Amino acid sequence: DIVMTQSPDSLAVSLGERATINCKSSQSVLDTSKNRNSLSWYQQKAGQPPKLLIYWASTRESGVPDRFSGSGSGTDFTLTISSLQAEDVAVYFCQQYYTTPITFGQGTRLEIK
Amino acid sequence: QVQLVESGGGVVQPGSSLRLSCAASGFIFNTYTMHWVRQAAGKGLEWVALMSYDGSNTNYADSVKGRFTISRDNSKNTLYLQMNSLRTEDTAVYYCARGSITGLPTWGQGSPVTVSS
Numbered sequence: 001d002i003v004m005t006q007s008p009d010s011l012a013v014s015l016g017e018r019a020t021i022n023c024k025s026s027q028s029v030l031d032t033s034k035n036r037n038s039l040s041w042y043q044q045k046a047g048q049p050p051k052l053l054i055y056w057a058s059t060r061e062s063g064v065p066d067r068f069s070g071s072g073s074g075t076d077f078t079l080t081i082s083s084l085q086a087e088d089v090a091v092y093f094c095q096q097y098y099t100t101p102i103t104f105g106q107g108t109r110l111e112i113k
Numbered sequence: 114q115v116q117l118v119e120s121g122g123g124v125v126q127p128g129s130s131l132r133l134s135c136a137a138s139g140f141i142f143n144t145y146t147m148h149w150v151r152q153a154a155g156k157g158l159e160w161v162a163l164m165s166y167d168g169s170n171t172n173y174a175d176s177v178k179g180r181f182t183i184s185r186d187n188s189k190n191t192l193y194l195q196m197n198s199l200r201t202e203d204t205a206v207y208y209c210a211r212g213s214i215t216g217l218p219t220w221g222q223g224s225p226v227t228v229s230s
Contacts, residue, residue, distance in 0.1 A: 038216075056215065061218065101160055101175070102160040104160070107157045
């Protein structure tokens with residue numbers, strides 16, 4: 001199984017500041033046939049299901065604010081929120097869908113400092 | 114709009130069975146792979162199972178293999194999860210999700226399952 005490891009486990013950032021969450025996979029999730037990384041980021045607010053933010057490591061889902069961006073390739077990935085807003089308080093998960101079993105990172109809790 | 118609505122959760126004793134349903138609407142159900150994902154209270158997300166658009170392919174997490182069965186009725190736009198031999202560690206909110214080449218873009222609100230004596 002591909003193990004997904006996020007860092008940090010929790011993060012407190014001031015409003016308007018940058019937040020960075022890292023995700024590392026135990027093996028590459030690069031689909032060489034498509035030259036795309038099968039890596040997604042989700043946001044989960046309290047009491048709600050997860051919401052897809054980023055797919056193929058760096059493509060924003062429709063309707064997601066452009067302050068959210070994803071980067072990385074192979075085994076190392078990053079989710080960046082360029083200017084933290086109050087509504088961004090949530091837990092963030094990375095996920096690989098390169099192969100089954102689909103696996104998620106343990107989550108990063110983002111709070112306001 | 115695209116909607117997934119889970120039902121069938123509840124409180125059961127260890128060793129019992131339960132069947133979850135997921136009613137889909139707003140998209141062509143029989144063209145999508147569907148998934149079940151669960152989340153224990155305060156914990157992370159655990160993928161449980163998937164079924165291909167036509168039911169020809171299934172895949173399970175090792176933790177549920179042999180106990181859970183995923184199925185679908187494309188005539189009813191409904192996904193199912195039959196859960197047998199339930200254990201306390203199966204306690205979680207169970208989400209159904211629509212799959213795509215981009216991951217899991219659509220999720221239901223979830224159905225809570227509690228396994229307790």
